Amino acid sequence: MEGTDTVYRTAAWPGSPPRLLRESREPEDIAAYREQGGYRPLADADTLLHEIESAGLLGRGGAAFPLGVKLRAVRRNGRAAGGAVVVANGEEGEPTSIKDRWLLRNRPHLVLDGLRLAATIVGAKRGYVYVSDPDAARGAEAALAELGSDTLGGVGISVWTVPPGYVAGEETAAVRAINGGPAKPTDKPPRPYEVGVRGRPTLVSNVETLANLPYLQQRGSSAFRTQGTPSSPGTFLATVAGANRPPVLYELPHGLRFTELLALHGVSSEQVRGTLMGGYFAGLLNRTVLDTTLDHETMRRAGSGLGCGAISVITDDCPVAVAASVLTYFDRENAGQCGSCFNGTAAMAAVASALRDCAATPEDVDRLRRWSVVLRGRGACATLDAATNVAGTLLGQFPDEVARHLSGDCRQCSAGAFRAERPYQATAVIA
Numbered sequence: 001m002e003g004t005d006t007v008y009r010t011a012a013w014p015g016s017p018p019r020l021l022r023e024s025r026e027p028e029d030i031a032a033y034r035e036q037g038g039y040r041p042l043a044d045a046d047t048l049l050h051e052i053e054s055a056g057l058l059g060r061g062g063a064a065f066p067l068g069v070k071l072r073a074v075r076r077n078g079r080a081a082g083g084a085v086v087v088a089n090g091e092e093g094e095p096t097s098i099k100d101r102w103l104l105r106n107r108p109h110l111v112l113d114g115l116r117l118a119a120t121i122v123g124a125k126r127g128y129v130y131v132s133d134p135d136a137a138r139g140a141e142a143a144l145a146e147l148g149s150d151t152l153g154g155v156g157i158s159v160w161t162v163p164p165g166y167v168a169g170e171e172t173a174a175v176r177a178i179n180g181g182p183a184k185p186t187d188k189p190p191r192p193y194e195v196g197v198r199g200r201p202t203l204v205s206n207v208e209t210l211a212n213l214p215y216l217q218q219r220g221s222s223a224f225r226t227q228g229t230p231s232s233p234g235t236f237l238a239t240v241a242g243a244n245r246p247p248v249l250y251e252l253p254h255g256l257r258f259t260e261l262l263a264l265h266g267v268s269s270e271q272v273r274g275t276l277m278g279g280y281f282a283g284l285l286n287r288t289v290l291d292t293t294l295d296h297e298t299m300r301r302a303g304s305g306l307g308c309g310a311i312s313v314i315t316d317d318c319p320v321a322v323a324a325s326v327l328t329y330f331d332r333e334n335a336g337q338c339g340s341c342f343n344g345t346a347a348m349a350a351v352a353s354a355l356r357d358c359a360a361t362p363e364d365v366d367r368l369r370r371w372s373v374v375l376r377g378r379g380a381c382a383t384l385d386a387a388t389n390v391a392g393t394l395l396g397q398f399p400d401e402v403a404r405h406l407s408g409d410c411r412q413c414s415a416g417a418f419r420a421e422r423p424y425q426a427t428a429v430i431a
Contacts, residue, residue, distance in 0.1 A: 062207030072200030077201035104136035108143035185381035228254035278307020283393030
């Protein structure tokens with residue numbers, strides 16, 4: 001589950017032709033990509049922007065913000081400021097996700113084409129592929145070396161590599177790093193769409209999000225909406241880990257029943273104790289996850305989130321121990337810039353770890369519950385919010401397990417608690 005040589009496969013949903021994945025184990029070169037209609041000239045940027053808005057394409061990095069809204073804001077501000085910048089965010093600091101790295105390693109031209117189209121829409125002449133994974137960087141650089149001077153329509157694109165970190169993928173951290181600073185978030189406002197790289201309005205968009213633009217250019221919004229739900233249209237990449245099985249990167253239609261995904265993944269519903277949903281950010285869900293469908297609106301109603309599409313299935317591990325490991329990870333990974341986050345993540349991790357070890361008191365749990373509410377929204381980035389989500393969902397979704405730990409009656413943890421530096425980490429991939 002935790003090893004550095006974890007390797008997993010990719011798979012599309014049966015009967016749903018993949019839009020982002022491909023079967024070949026070799027990285028897609030420019031000839032193969034052009035055969036699929038890639039790098040098609042863009043005759044009318046306004047028409048493509050309209051198709052993006054009609055498609056309802058939501059960001060795939062975690063926040064599910066409508067891409068069309070961001071594009072219009074950056075274009076408007078860029079015209080007023082004399083130009084804009086575009087950034088394909090592939091840093092992917094979420095340990096349980098590998099979708100963006102897979103795209104950059106295996107289909108870099110799809111990402112570059114999407115970045116080209118976004119740059120054309122907002123009127124940008126400068127773009128960056130922002131990464132921390134060395135293989136992803138090499139994939140993007142090799143693809144750029146294949147391009148002629150006219151393919152990108154005058155947009156200069158380069159690869160910007162930073163050290164990996166949970167906060168390094170936050171949009172203001174990306175801007176700060178490209179501007180020469182550390183890959184750590186800054187206070188907001190201003191947001192990048194207002195003032196970003198080199199002081200220009202900047203579109204920072206997730207790699208998977210941009211990878212959908214060539215499909216929209218070629219097929220249009222109506223075809224895009226043939227998969228998914230009205231509020232969560234299209235397909236998405238889901239990294240599925242846990243359940244003592246090798247992780248798999250799936251391309252799935254939004255709205256799929258969670259139990260259908262379990263069946264495809266080879267996991268019995270009877271084994272499931274819960275999930276970490278949307279990476280670490282959205283926290284835990286108990287067995288009510290078995291009644292959900294994989295779309296943003298359903299996950300919000302369940303008190304969770306689809307996030308970046310990373311789903312970790314909890315079967316044999318104790319949810320209290322899983323939460324303790326995740327909170328300890330957040331304590332290690334916080335940027336050290338905000339006192340509320342620096343102290344808050346440490347305090348919540350300490351209580352969760354004591355609870356795992358059956359050494360916490362009811363007063364400790366009361367404090368953890370209070371912190372999960374009052375600390376929300378206090379940090380410069382989402383790390384503290386993620387930690388409060390984990391703490392709050394542990395207490396709300398698994399009260400019986402919490403009570404057993406308070407009474408020292410968790411036989412599973414007494415026999416050897418689950419401890420992981422990065423729970424359910426996905427570290428490598430093959431096609």
